[in-house]
Amino acid sequence: MAKINQNFLKLPGGYLFPEIGRRVRAFSAENPPMPLIRLGIGDVTQPLVPVVIEAMTKATAEMGVKETFRGYCEETCGAYDFLRFAIQNDYRARGVDIDDDEIFVSDGAKSDCGNIGDIFDVDNVVAVCDPVYPVYVDTSVMAGRAGDYDAVNQRWTKLHYMPCTADNDFTPAIPDKKVDMIYLCFPNNPTGAVATKEQLQKWVDYANAVGAVILFDSAYEAYITDPAIPHSIFEIPGAKTCAIELRSFSKTAGFTGTRCAYTVVPKALERDGANLNKLWNRRQSTKFNGVSYVIQRAAEATLTPLGKAQTGETIRYYLRNAQTIKKGLAEAGLTVYGGDNSPYIWASTPSGTDSWSFFDKLLKEACVVTTPGAGFGPSGEGYIRLTAFGDAQATEEAVRRIQGIL
Amino acid sequence: MAKINQNFLKLPGGYLFPEIGRRVRAFSAENPPMPLIRLGIGDVTQPLVPVVIEAMTKATAEMGVKETFRGYCEETCGAYDFLRFAIQNDYRARGVDIDDDEIFVSDGAKSDCGNIGDIFDVDNVVAVCDPVYPVYVDTSVMAGRAGDYDAVNQRWTKLHYMPCTADNDFTPAIPDKKVDMIYLCFPNNPTGAVATKEQLQKWVDYANAVGAVILFDSAYEAYITDPAIPHSIFEIPGAKTCAIELRSFSKTAGFTGTRCAYTVVPKALERDGANLNKLWNRRQSTKFNGVSYVIQRAAEATLTPLGKAQTGETIRYYLRNAQTIKKGLAEAGLTVYGGDNSPYIWASTPSGTDSWSFFDKLLKEACVVTTPGAGFGPSGEGYIRLTAFGDAQATEEAVRRIQGIL
Numbered sequence: 001m002a003k004i005n006q007n008f009l010k011l012p013g014g015y016l017f018p019e020i021g022r023r024v025r026a027f028s029a030e031n032p033p034m035p036l037i038r039l040g041i042g043d044v045t046q047p048l049v050p051v052v053i054e055a056m057t058k059a060t061a062e063m064g065v066k067e068t069f070r071g072y073c074e075e076t077c078g079a080y081d082f083l084r085f086a087i088q089n090d091y092r093a094r095g096v097d098i099d100d101d102e103i104f105v106s107d108g109a110k111s112d113c114g115n116i117g118d119i120f121d122v123d124n125v126v127a128v129c130d131p132v133y134p135v136y137v138d139t140s141v142m143a144g145r146a147g148d149y150d151a152v153n154q155r156w157t158k159l160h161y162m163p164c165t166a167d168n169d170f171t172p173a174i175p176d177k178k179v180d181m182i183y184l185c186f187p188n189n190p191t192g193a194v195a196t197k198e199q200l201q202k203w204v205d206y207a208n209a210v211g212a213v214i215l216f217d218s219a220y221e222a223y224i225t226d227p228a229i230p231h232s233i234f235e236i237p238g239a240k241t242c243a244i245e246l247r248s249f250s251k252t253a254g255f256t257g258t259r260c261a262y263t264v265v266p267k268a269l270e271r272d273g274a275n276l277n278k279l280w281n282r283r284q285s286t287k288f289n290g291v292s293y294v295i296q297r298a299a300e301a302t303l304t305p306l307g308k309a310q311t312g313e314t315i316r317y318y319l320r321n322a323q324t325i326k327k328g329l330a331e332a333g334l335t336v337y338g339g340d341n342s343p344y345i346w347a348s349t350p351s352g353t354d355s356w357s358f359f360d361k362l363l364k365e366a367c368v369v370t371t372p373g374a375g376f377g378p379s380g381e382g383y384i385r386l387t388a389f390g391d392a393q394a395t396e397e398a399v400r401r402i403q404g405i406l
Numbered sequence: 407m408a409k410i411n412q413n414f415l416k417l418p419g420g421y422l423f424p425e426i427g428r429r430v431r432a433f434s435a436e437n438p439p440m441p442l443i444r445l446g447i448g449d450v451t452q453p454l455v456p457v458v459i460e461a462m463t464k465a466t467a468e469m470g471v472k473e474t475f476r477g478y479c480e481e482t483c484g485a486y487d488f489l490r491f492a493i494q495n496d497y498r499a500r501g502v503d504i505d506d507d508e509i510f511v512s513d514g515a516k517s518d519c520g521n522i523g524d525i526f527d528v529d530n531v532v533a534v535c536d537p538v539y540p541v542y543v544d545t546s547v548m549a550g551r552a553g554d555y556d557a558v559n560q561r562w563t564k565l566h567y568m569p570c571t572a573d574n575d576f577t578p579a580i581p582d583k584k585v586d587m588i589y590l591c592f593p594n595n596p597t598g599a600v601a602t603k604e605q606l607q608k609w610v611d612y613a614n615a616v617g618a619v620i621l622f623d624s625a626y627e628a629y630i631t632d633p634a635i636p637h638s639i640f641e642i643p644g645a646k647t648c649a650i651e652l653r654s655f656s657k658t659a660g661f662t663g664t665r666c667a668y669t670v671v672p673k674a675l676e677r678d679g680a681n682l683n684k685l686w687n688r689r690q691s692t693k694f695n696g697v698s699y700v701i702q703r704a705a706e707a708t709l710t711p712l713g714k715a716q717t718g719e720t721i722r723y724y725l726r727n728a729q730t731i732k733k734g735l736a737e738a739g740l741t742v743y744g745g746d747n748s749p750y751i752w753a754s755t756p757s758g759t760d761s762w763s764f765f766d767k768l769l770k771e772a773c774v775v776t777t778p779g780a781g782f783g784p785s786g787e788g789y790i791r792l793t794a795f796g797d798a799q800a801t802e803e804a805v806r807r808i809q810g811i812l
Contacts, residue, residue: 001617002586003527004678008685018691021480043477053470056700057463063664064459070663071449074427107513107665107695114693118548121409138692142524180408211407257476258469259513259698272410279414285424286544287520289513292665292701294462 007144012151016134016375017041023360024369032367037398039325039386040369042189042343044254046317048298049310052253055301059294070293077281078290079105079262086303087262096234102264102277104284105291105299109219109248109261113183114139115287116215116244116263119279121272124180127160129172131190131376131383133217136183145181154378163379164191170337170346171199174206182207184233185217187224190376190385191346192338194229200236207242213271214243219261222252222315224341240266244276251343251389253302253311260291260299318343321395322388328399329386332406343388346373350406355381366401413550418557422540422781423447429766430775438773443804445731445792446775448595448749450660452723454704455716458659461707465700476699483687484696485511485668492709493668502640508670508683510690511697511705515625515654515667519589520545521693522621522650522669525685527678530586533566535578537596537782537789539623542589551587560784569785570597576743576752577601580608584616590639591623593630596782596791597752598744600635606642613648619677620649625667628658628721630747646672650682657749657795659708659717666697666705724749727801728794734805735792738812749794752779756812761787772807 020040028036048056062068075081084100091098106112113135122144128136140146140159147158155161160179162172170193172184184203186195195203207214216233224231233243245264249255269276291299301307322339329336335348349358355372362368362384373383390398426446434442454462468474481487490506497504512518519541528550534542546552546565553564561567566585568578576599578590590609592601601609613620622639630637639649651670655661675682697705707713728745735742741754755764761778768774768790777793779786796804 002530002619002677004680004682004685005525005527008525008688009680011688041478041480045472045475045477047472047475048469050470053466056466056469060459060462060466060700063454063462064456066451066453069451069453069660071451071660072447072662074447107697110695111693119411119414121411124408135692142689142692213408254475254477256478256695257699259695271408274410274415276410279410282414282417283548286541286548287517289516289662289665291513292698293663294466294700295698 005142007142010149011138011141012149016371019375020369020371023363027363034367034401036367036369037390037394037401038369039390039395039398040371042251042387042389043256044251044389045391046254046314048254048258049302049307049314051301051304051307051310052298056294056298059297063294073290073293076101077104077284078288079103080293080296083296083300086300090303091232091234094231094235096232098234098264099267102266104263104265104280105296106261106263106288107259107291109217109246109250110135112246112261112263113215113217115283116280117143117145118283119276120181125158125160125178127162127175127179127182129164129184129188130161130378131164131373131380132183133185133189134376137377161377164188164193165379166335166337169193171195174202178210179212181213181215183215183217185219187220187342189220190344190371190373190380192342192344194224194226194341196228197230197236200230200233204233204236204238204242208238211271212242213269213276215246216243217246219246219248220251220342221247222311223319223343225319226341229341234264240268242269244269249299249302252315253299253307254314255299258295258298260295317392318388321390321392324392324395324399325386325388328403332403334406339388345386345388346383347386349382349384355384358384361405362402365405366398368398368401411548413548416555417544417547418555422777425781426775426777430769433769440773440807442773442775443796443800443807444775445796445801445804446777448657448793448795449662450657450795451797452660452720454660454664455713455720457707457710457713457716458704462700462704465703469700479696479699482507483510483690484694485509486699486702489702489706492706496709497638497640500637500641502638504640504670505673508672510669510671510686511702512667512669512694513665513697515623515652515656516541518652518667518669519621519623521689522686523549523551524689525682526587531564531566531584533568533581533585533588535570535590535594536567536784537570537779537786538589539591539595540782543783567783570594570599571785572741572743575599577605580612586618588613588618588620589623590620591625593626593748595626596750596777596779596786598748598750600630600632600747602634603636603642606636606639610639610642610644610648614644617677618648619675619682621652622649623652625652625654626657626748627653628717629725629749631725632747635747640670646674648675650675655705655708658721659705660720661705664701664704666701723798724794727796727798730798730801730805731792731794734809738809740812745794751792751794752789753792755788755790761790764790767811768808771811772804774804774807
């Protein structure tokens with residue numbers, strides 16, 4: 001009898017967003033009094049910018065002509081040089097020097113966040129922020145690195161949790177024990193917090209000292225407005241011997257439905273006698289065949305000067321939404337975090353209300369979909385997350401509605 | 407110190423096709439006397455058909471307009487209903503009834519072949535044909551299911567090998583021991599062999615009897631010309647309780663550079679107390695975010711009547727190439743298999759010549775790139791694989807050149 005991976009059975013319930021989807025669909029079936037406004041899942045609403053549409057249209061036409069048709073991309077793990085060079089230049093513009101064969105293009109940061117675990121041993125100790133993007137935890141569970149779920153403490157027995165709360169300004173503390181793999185995400189999902197160079201330097205120094213690997217998710221770097229905040233872990237001296245960076249076009253260029261991302265694995269990153277760049281290259285060349293040529297051209301277009309200008313306008317549009325939400329909820333009496341260098345607003349629930357109850361109240365009374373903080377981990381209890389990726393008018397309306405019921 | 411997955415270090419050398427790429431590049435640098443003709447890697451050369459280009463162009467335009475823009479696909483694991491329904495109808499046309507939530511769309515069959523291992527226990531015994539598509543073996547090694555490499559026997563200690571040679575008509579024998587996971591590929595890569603309904607019925611009966619799971623790769627089903635040969639494992643009674651089917655648009659519609667595939671996991675497939683459809687759903691919803699909207703529209707277009715007609719023309723073009731190779735090599739005195747219901751031709755090397763030597767001879771003397779059979783496993787020794795995916799004129803020229811040096 002084929003045996004299954006028993007770790008899958010340890011996962012309680014479904015992935016967070018499908019659960020929210022189920023509650024929203026159930027409520028929608030009850031004929032809500034107003035149209036729903038969705039500020040829950042972090043999905044963009046503005047169209048792809050003109051330079052991207054032009055690049056995709058041109059690339060599509062090339063695929064219909066024999067002379068310009070593209071089959072398998074035989075370059076590094078299915079990534080075209082033109083895209084890797086564009087990414088390389090984008091790093092260089094921030095003073096970061098990355099070799100082209102340190103860049104791996106994929107269909108999404110979610111895929112890379114989970115798949116990167118393939119190259120690591122099952123017995124590594126994984127550290128995660130709490131609250132945290134659920135994919136880091138759920139994929140650790142699937143790989144057998146999380147141990148068992150302790151329902152009383154709402155924690156996995158083998159994970160090292162780093163609470164991020166208002167008390168510590170949503171900044172995780174360096175572990176007081178030795179950990180092996182550390183997921184960090186800045187600007188943070190869900191809290192919207194950012195990390196300074198000094199804070200990241202402490203992480204890099206810790207990781208180099210104990211031999212840990214930092215898995216740095218900078219999917220939201222384009223939302224940083226403060227020039228002092230680093231956009232990449234590789235702006236920090238020493239990071240190339242301890243960090244892998246995960247990035248995506250989803251939030252920087254509206255690619256949630258277009259699908260392109262990339263991961264940087266430095267060649268200087270060695271652990272346990274092996275070179276992690278080579279291991280990831282082997283994993284990707286064996287289990288992946290690259291991203292569509294048309295989509296790689298679309299991604300390249302976002303990194304041209306015109307692409308940067310056009311996507312920058314969209315990002316500023318979302319950042320204005322973030323301010324609308326932040327100010328509006330503060331006026332309504334909630335304590336609000338994030339939103340300045342991030343598309344996420346992290347708001348305290350009214351005293352005594354747990355996050356799923358507040359989620360349900362906002363859904364049923366204001367017809368606004370948010371994300372309950374508890375879905376991101378035990379320290380997310382007492383908060384909800386709102387995203388700035390909505391339509392501007394709808395976002396203003398959502399804020400008015402929330403103000404009306406508080 | 408972060409520990410790595412030691413199984414990766416067991417893999418000898420690189421993936422087969424990069425190794426061929428290295429030899430070809432080295433030879434190219436020596437100024438070969440004739441332009442190279444590539445019949446090695448199974449990559450298509452004909453452009454996407456007009457109906458696909460139209461669908462992609464239209465979908466791209468939709469992405470540039472707010473009202474029709476698409477973000478995350480919230481339907482089953484990032485697959486749009488329109489594509490799942492089109493796939494469902496395609497199965498129905500062959501008398502196979504598949505529920506839409508049994509269909510999972512992905513970026514490629516290579517990804518699915520490897521990732522499907524996530525839901526299975528490490529200790530399952532994996533059976534593979536020999537010769538075999540290397541991805542089944544290499545991903546089993548990475549997952550720790552293959553044991554150690556025995557260089558003398560050129561076999562992994564824990565894999566169960568099923569030799570497919572001229573002696574058994576390239577048909578694997580039902581294992582004489584209990585195995586848990588069985589990779590089968592028909593029409594076969596690399597031998598071009600097909601399986602009859604009776605042969606597949608024996609596999610289904612065996613798998614149901616011992617509780618094994620068949621991972622059935624039917625990526626080349628569109629090349630079947632014999633009406634008696636099944637295109638899907640689900641044409642076989644009992645398959646829904648023992649089989650997962652992996653399919654791709656790569657070879658059926660020229661999508662090697664466009665990237666779309668799908669995997670069918672029946673809801674009736676239970677093992678070890680768990681439902682495999684639910685496990686795969688959880689894996690994909692956690693580690694994957696779906697395929698680009700534009701690409702899903704492209705895939706849908708291939709399944710319309712016009713799409714079927716247009717891609718059918720391209721398939722017949724490649725099948726004519728297959729006959730050109732098959733007849734031409736036979737005339738040159740080689741014993742030749744496959745090519746009738748398959749884009750692959752499997753040819754015996756001249757007596758006493760090993761497959762890498764014959765590969766090198768064809769590369770250096772005829773400037774034709776093939777694939778050495780030994781790259782597919784020990785029973786592939788003594789053969790080379792040629793693909794029918796080239797340009798027709800170049801294929802004819804390649805055959806003439808090979809005839810000239812034999």
